[in-house]
């Protein structure tokens with residue numbers, strides 16, 4: 001049984017930076033892992049989906065598989081860790097508040113206490129629970145003592161903090177009609193999209209961790225641990241950090257998990273495009289030395305349908321042309337880049 005859950009997690013958490021092999025927690029025979037495995041799996045998926053949404057029109061557009069992240073220490077790795085651990089915490093917290101988990105319910109610890117002109121009451125989101133369980137699953141992967149493990153753990157925690165920082169307060173008035181003589185309030189999770197947006201901003205000014213190389217090279221583990229701790233000490237909990245600068249992601253580089261932007265779709269025009277969509281052709285094609293190609297595809301569908309009494313419908317097959325835009329090589333694909341201009 002333990003084995004099958006292990007594999008269930010292993011195959012289902014496609015992007016996971018962690019929980020697949022959440023070795024300690026899962027393997028020590030704790031019965032809790034069965035209880036929460038489903039929520040962890042769902043939470044991972046909402047993290048992946050949000051990551052894909054956030055980066056849909058970027059050169060890096062979030063991998064489908066964990067193996068594509070293996071070995072990477074860039075800002076993108078930081079985002080994946082943060083959003084995944086946030087997704088797991090978010091789902092556990094929501095499951096808990098909805099009464100879907102045993103031994104877990106709303107956070108009523110502050111109920112009856114005074115806020116600023118209002119009283120705590122109602123069903124506050126139990127983020128402490130979500131945070132604790134998410135930590136047990138997601139952080140368990142980071143067994144190393146190196147800077148990469150320390151950075152991953154920091155980013156996991158930053159993701160969980162994002163869930164807390166985006167919570168909102170909901171209030172309800174009581175008393176004579178609309179007098180609001182008594183107001184009770186509770187906290188509630190935001191839409192997960194708000195967590196994604198929040199972390200996307202954190203990603204955009206993620207910091208590179210500056211570790212004292214002399215101490216790292218000293219070779220003794222106390223020095224290494226000290227250097228890592230000192231470097232982390234100067235970084236706020238809520239900020240994302242990385243160890244390695246990102247490649248430009250224009251070109252394919254399998255060892256970096258970069259697919260390159262050749263063949264990627266971009267949106268040339270259209271109404272109601274977001275800023276990211278409007279810039280997609282420039283960012284994915286032009287700035288990568290590629291051109292925008294029009295791709296026409298013919299799609300057959302029913303048309304000119306006529307109704308015959310009674311009761312038949314006759315249709316014709318019509319061809320519709322759909323136009324898409326994708327990035328293609330300037331020279332038509334012989335593999336050489338002719339653009340010599342600045343990137």
Ligand SMILES: *[C@@H]1O[C@H](CO)[C@@H](O)[C@H](O)[C@H]1NC(C)=O
Pocket residue numbers: 035038039042091095100101
């Ligand atoms: C937790 O919530 C998710 C999403 O709403 C749901 O799919 C999952 O089944 C829930 N888990 C449990 C244990 O109820």
Ligand SMILES: *[C@@H]1O[C@H](CO)[C@@H](O)[C@H](O)[C@H]1NC(C)=O
Pocket residue numbers: 247252253254255256
């Ligand atoms: C991929 O990136 C690595 C690290 O930057 C570099 O050493 C290697 O040459 C690149 N490979 C290709 C095919 O560009």
